[in-house]
Amino acid sequence: MPASTPSPPQTQPLAAAARAVLLALVAALTLFATRDAAQLWWIALLGVAGLPAVLAPQHRLLAPISRFAEVVVLGLAASQVAADTHLTGVTGGLGASAVLPYLAVPVTVTALRRRFREGAALLVVSAATLLVSAAFTEVGGEPQLGQLGYLTVCAQWLILAGLGLYTAGMLQRVMRVRGEGKPQPYAEATRLLTQLRTVARQLPGATLDPGGISEHLLEELRVVAKTDRGAVLSASGGGRLVVLAQIGADRVDWETTLDADSAIADAWASQQPTTSARSQARSRQSGEVSALIVPLVAGVRTVGLVVIEADAAHAYPPPVVSRVTALTGPAALRLEAALLFDEVRSLATNEERQRLAREIHDGVAQELVMVGYGIDNALATVHDDAEETADSLRTLRQEVTRVITELRLSLFELRSEVDRHGGLAAAIAEYARTVGASGGLRVHLSLDESTARLPAATEAELLRIAQEAVTNARKHAGAANLWVTCEVDPPYAQIEVSDDGHGIGDQRPEGHYGLAIMAERAERIRGRLEIRPRQPSGTTVAVVLGSSPRRDSVRGSTAAEGE
Secondary structure, three states, X not given: OOOOOOOOOOOOHHHHHHHHHHHHHHHHHHHHHHOOHHHHHHHHHHHHHHHHHHHOOOOOOHHHHHHHHHHHHHHHHHHHHHHXXXXXXXXXXHHHHHOHHHHHHHHHHXXXXXXXXXXXXXXXXXXXXXXXXXXXXXXXXXXXXXXXXXXXXXXXXXXXXXXXXXXXXHHHHHHHHHHHHOOOHHHHHHHHHHHHHHHHHHOHHHOOOHHHHHHHHHHHHHHHOOOOEEEEEEEEEOOEEEEEEEEEOXXXXXXXXXXXXXXXXHHHHHOOOEEEOOOOEOOOXXXXXXXXXXXXXXXXXXXXXXXXXXXXXXXXXXXXXHHHHHHHHXXXXXXXXXXXXXXXXXHHHHHHHHHHHHHHHHHHHHHHHHHHHHHHHHHHOOOOOOHHXXXXXXXXXXXXXXXXXXXXXXXXXXXXXXXXXXXXXHHHHXXXXXXXXXXXXXXXXXXXXXXXXXXXXXXXXXXXXXXXXXXXXXXXXXXXXXXEEEEEEOOEEEXXXXXXXXXXXXXXXXXXXXXXXXXXXXXXXXXXXXXXXXXXXXXXXXXXXXXXXXXOOOOOOOOOOOO
């Protein structure tokens, strides 16, 4: 049966039994109070009104309409029965108490279904019906509404039903709190991640990429405000900012320190738009400049800054600032969601790497070490001139040593992360030196890294791409030399790994699989992966992020040449 086919309505025996019992009770009380069997037609009408709620309790329309019909019929019946009991000696409208106990049925059903607003609405409709019907019913030539006994009985049963509804609501809250007393983090994480996946699929463009959101925001701002250059900055920890995206004909070395005396620091601290007649670039030449810095505030937290500049004086009057903030307000929430998603993904990825590292270290690596010890013992106990056996054992020992070396390099790769203080270039250099030393490669390093940092998730992906390229060169290329170039100038970055080996065409299948993984990583951070032959021999693998900068000033950088 298709998933969209509605399931047939299911009755609830307990609710049906409760209705039947109360209908029988109310019928007996009515007959006793009025001594008139004709009044039982109100009881039959109550049963008919409640029938849809019994047969289709889950229906979105029939069940609520049925319950409202019950309280309307109940109000009319209570007024009429109270008037008729006057003839049997029950005066003052007290005969209404023969019918009103049935009010507990529809109200209790709404409480059990956690539809407390509907229960309150039922009480209001019931009270209104009791009053209106009493106004049109005469007892002894006077409106029944003037009888204090009738009003007292109605108020009594309405209050009792209201207290029952309130008590049911409190019990529901207590049970929910007790259920939450024992946290289930994995169940809660599954629920939240499922919601995140659903929401992410419904987002415009189905993206949670901070860079893409930032670029889209800058393009929108260009329409409402003069913008010769602009950038979106986000916090990276340690009182520093990273550039998520920027626009403009010239590359700008933006101020990324929050503890400096700048409009950027003021806007971040005050969470208010700030204008300045000075450029927020650390290397900008003098001239007429207008700068507008708008904090991206989600709730009470600043998640980033938008900086736009124009080469003109007074380019951002209050009306322009208002139009800009109208765009940055919604963008702050989108950017916060993207940054949180990146953080969650990074935590999950790092945890998985640590798990794999532990499994390899505690499993295969330990077993191979024990095999090596066994081979050593076998060599030590060979007393005969079994030269051939000894040679085989030595060969096997060399193979085991090679496998252990490979496993240790895999562990090193899994545990390698970009240090918060060392930077991407330092992490790549450390890995290249370690792998080069184990593979007998001469490693030539050229590192040029700005003091500004890329987002943590982007740095992690670039490191993995560099590691894969270095590993491929060591395993499959048969190279003697390895050249690693790292240039980082956020939001621009270029990592290049070259070797003098056989070339890309002679690589084994697993080498091509590694290239596919690198391409996926580059696409994830919106970068470009370039693979080309190197002259006179070898292969060059490069990943480029952003556009090439124009260097207008001397930046803090490190250059190293090592082997």
